[in-house]
Amino acid sequence: MRVYAISLEKGGTGKSSVAVNLAVAFQQRGQRVLLIDLDAQGHASRWLGVDSKHSRPEDSILGVIRGRLLGEGAIVTEEGVAVIPANPEMAGLPVALASAPNNGLFSLRTAVTQMVARAMPFDVIVCDLPPARSPILATALAAATRCVAPVQPEDLVLQALVDLSESVRYAQQVNSSLPDVSVLRNRYAPRSAVDMVYDEELRTKYEGQLLQTIIPMRAAVRESAGFQQSVFRYPSGDASEVRALFRRLADELLTLDGDRP
Numbered sequence: 001m002r003v004y005a006i007s008l009e010k011g012g013t014g015k016s017s018v019a020v021n022l023a024v025a026f027q028q029r030g031q032r033v034l035l036i037d038l039d040a041q042g043h044a045s046r047w048l049g050v051d052s053k054h055s056r057p058e059d060s061i062l063g064v065i066r067g068r069l070l071g072e073g074a075i076v077t078e079e080g081v082a083v084i085p086a087n088p089e090m091a092g093l094p095v096a097l098a099s100a101p102n103n104g105l106f107s108l109r110t111a112v113t114q115m116v117a118r119a120m121p122f123d124v125i126v127c128d129l130p131p132a133r134s135p136i137l138a139t140a141l142a143a144a145t146r147c148v149a150p151v152q153p154e155d156l157v158l159q160a161l162v163d164l165s166e167s168v169r170y171a172q173q174v175n176s177s178l179p180d181v182s183v184l185r186n187r188y189a190p191r192s193a194v195d196m197v198y199d200e201e202l203r204t205k206y207e208g209q210l211l212q213t214i215i216p217m218r219a220a221v222r223e224s225a226g227f228q229q230s231v232f233r234y235p236s237g238d239a240s241e242v243r244a245l246f247r248r249l250a251d252e253l254l255t256l257d258g259d260r261p
Ligand SMILES: Nc1ncnc2c1ncn2[C@@H]1O[C@H](COP(=O)(O)OP(=O)(O)O)[C@@H](O)[C@H]1O
Pocket: 010, 011, 012, 013, 014, 015, 016, 017, 018, 043, 131, 186, 187, 188, 215, 216, 217, 218, 219, 221, 222, 223, 225
């Protein structure tokens, strides 16, 4: 079982975009995928056509923290990905976690273990995280087999990457097989001299952690969200290029994690 935490403690870098399109790319590679929307804003759920305002709180991660089986109540989208949707009541997630054993740190990991023991029908879990250092990040990282951070060559983004690297190091104390954060260059278009400096910094400081696949800035990624479709369904001009890149990203991760020859 692979558990990918798509995270960065900063908004707008493409976490939800990557979570949604990577989930569908995995699914197209024959993996059975569960997407868990851990951001109360529910962007990933909405993107795949699941209206979190009309879902029940117990169908969200809140139910899992209270002991519900992972995957139960998941909504299967038209694209074949099962989604545990966000819910507005997830604003109370910190309280829900605080009242669980160990501050809920192991709630997701325990739920994944129980799911595997019951042979539940998933190969890959993709978690979309909120853009902040929150208790749910620690919970997700305690369960993750890899953390992927979408980044751009910008000062504040690199600062957030330093913070996330620290969160991952904390998580490694309870999840020793969690590798250092994998860095995904998304919406990536270094042009100015300053961008180049940050690009170079990324390549030297995160050598060995940089994913090879680079997702450039493409209209299809932005536009498809409004149509509640992944780029795999969205029929625009540059969608086919982006589809190929997300498939390549899925293959790269599956190869890294030993699930593919
Ligand atoms: N590769 C990309 N090309 C073009 N637009 C992108 C790309 N990745 C993300 N975006 C856009 O950037 C904005 C922020 O992305 P989003 O996934 O919501 O970020 P986050 O979840 O990190 O806050 C959205 O409007 C999204 O459509």
